[in-house]
Amino acid sequence: MTAGEAVSALRETLGADVVALPDEFGDRRVVDWSGLPGEVPLAVIRPRNTEEVAQALAICTRYQQPMVTQGGLTGLVGGANARGGEVALSLDRMNRIVEIDEVSGTMTVEAGAVLQNVQEAASAAGFYFPLDLGARGSCTIGGNLATNAGGNRVIKYGMMRDQVLGLEAVLASGAVVGGLSKMIKNNSGYDLRHLLIGSEGTLAVITRVVLRLRPKPTATATAWCGLPDFKAVTTLLTRAQAGLAPGVSAFEVMWAGYHDAVLGNLPNLRAPLGSSHPFYVLLESVGTDPVRHNEAFEEFLGAMLEEGVVTDAAIASSEAHALAFWAIRDAPGEYQRFIPNHAAYDVSFSIAQVGDAAARCEARLRERWPQALILIYGHLGDGNIHIVVDVPGLGKHDHDDIDHVIYDVTRELNGSISAEHGIGVKKRHFLPQSRRETDIDAMRAIKSALDPLGLLNPGKIV
């Protein structure tokens, strides 16, 4: 059997409209945002429904043809790039919002639906879909599921995993598993849903999903705080979670180095405070009672200032003011402008160890590269920090030595090498830093059980 035969069989069964060859899909983008190399797939399959996905996979199994599923291609670890020899499966035609059930508070969507469309449809129906990340206009729900996406509101609403009630998927054999269940409680056998979420397309192709919608917050309070040390930062977090009843919806910490570098390099940003501090926190709380909520927020912040947990603070007086705070936190989208060759890391630790982890990384990087620019920031409520390192003279793909410094600290402190971006190809060789050898063996056994020929997204994760 040759790859050519597989592509012919796919095209014959599904039609030329569904199965496009390289000279037909032309300059369609086929690699993700990681900057890692990716090959042009032998064909791009664009099914219109679950049955066509099942047909395509059954044919791939018959011809032992490897396959990679591609969503919005906004991943950062090369997880959706072809290695060579694969056909690509795109769910861009399966992008419908199938149903909104307002009584049950659910939305059923096809996996190719774009995140932003889901957010907007939820909002139009009077609900809130909390998952949010920078790539919202391009990334798809299927990709969010494959990587168990996180983002800024995990502290209150959880990861993508926590937004899913039912999930339908197709195994390599073409068998359809799962379903469009709307149940919050469902203990009937192994939870395939949670196994598939975060498996980066290596176990199945997710086709449709029932999302859980949340009540729309009608009150938001946002503050920008300057703090004297990391202990004050964790104290503020603990106190905010215990004292702000409706719920902290974001707790973004920025080390001074990050704050100073982005404000120094991006002229459209303005410092919210007139003073300098070792740490800055963007604190956001949401509720449904604007008067009581905002009063309680101000009282809380007043107490924190009085106790010295916070040295200085500004409360956003308008939505525009809050957006100006967020622009500082969202500055990583502008890195290309001033540090195009930077290395970026997405790691997590216990909340108590984040300060120590950041200090160890910074000290070791500084020792080796005294001139390095080191930017540290992240979602402290989730234990997740991003570390960005720019070493003058080091090229874009010349980060191996920096990788080792960061992932050594991750291993020493029992952290994770991937908090929210996934493993893909980029971090595959570092997986033993975060997982036991016995875990990786178990993962391989599960992979073999569900995809015995190893056809789905080969070379990723395990």
Add this chain to the structure above:
Amino acid sequence: MTAGEAVSALRETLGADVVALPDEFGDRRVVDWSGLPGEVPLAVIRPRNTEEVAQALAICTRYQQPMVTQGGLTGLVGGANARGGEVALSLDRMNRIVEIDEVSGTMTVEAGAVLQNVQEAASAAGFYFPLDLGARGSCTIGGNLATNAGGNRVIKYGMMRDQVLGLEAVLASGAVVGGLSKMIKNNSGYDLRHLLIGSEGTLAVITRVVLRLRPKPTATATAWCGLPDFKAVTTLLTRAQAGLAPGVSAFEVMWAGYHDAVLGNLPNLRAPLGSSHPFYVLLESVGTDPVRHNEAFEEFLGAMLEEGVVTDAAIASSEAHALAFWAIRDAPGEYQRFIPNHAAYDVSFSIAQVGDAAARCEARLRERWPQALILIYGHLGDGNIHIVVDVPGLGKHDHDDIDHVIYDVTRELNGSISAEHGIGVKKRHFLPQSRRETDIDAMRAIKSALDPLGLLNPGKIV
């Protein structure tokens, strides 16, 4: 190899103090609360640590000796009962609270820890561990994990699955997998944790776990409401979730038949309202600001009364008053007194379909058994209802016909045959009512991948 050789090898390696024979463990209870039959195990292994669990499992694998893990034996589906020929593994010696990390908001425990001890230790440290169920004084964290336990506070805090950050377990081979990670975000490969949670001891033995602690609520408001119809019940739910900012922590609905039967049969209960209604709801909200929270709760309830969503309501004026409301909801613990031969079901549906599901079940049961006592109540916020049926003349183990009525409705409405109790042996034959054949095949493949000899809790789930 014989079972005798396996037991001898276990005893030789682990010692007579760890491996007890039937004449030594005497009248130790070895069956769960389901009332289903269970055999006396060949031996009871009581390891002191993870290493001894690993040794025991490696020996079982070497001798192909089946094994069943037993926690507090409070399950309701026979999931922890021996079928005959197994050794039992009890984690009752591994019941320690290993560490509380107040900054990270985590508690590390051994899997044999009793739920109530975990709740009390969390409270003593200024935190809240939200999982709660009637068996709290006997059930263990390991059992809660094996069954992905639910309970009354799922609407706000989620299932047992949502309380776990890190999990260490031993596979049948004796390999230790997972670990004591404290990370909220950790996307590094397949999530074995979520696969093992809810697998009822068929894939691994969970040994230690890192639990997530929550801020302790300092304000609680509780109301007892009478409502005119089921539509009003779902409206109250939607409005409460959108309007009560700090968070609805319980939304327990009771059909009139339940209310009238328990109040008529249990003289210690008092009706909270002077009037009769088709539906009753116990609504609870928690927060951290007693004044604002309780004011908002009263305002909300006033609006619901004014709009006619709620016909009559009583707000608890004290903790004792709230406990009197809860006593009505917790009356199922007293069923033995007046319906000792009842059949009990734990099913779930989309929230929108709960009313229809209950009506269908009741109509079909009533058609066949006009004299039946039918009690319906449950956690509407989770789509989970309990249906209790007592047919005069039908014995305790004579429920097959009732099973079929309930599970037929479950299948018709795409519901789940087990919302929170699990499958065990009791519901194994009904699993195809809730899961596709392809799902069950995938579950079998995963079972074979992780436990190739089928030694762990044989005959359960799949």
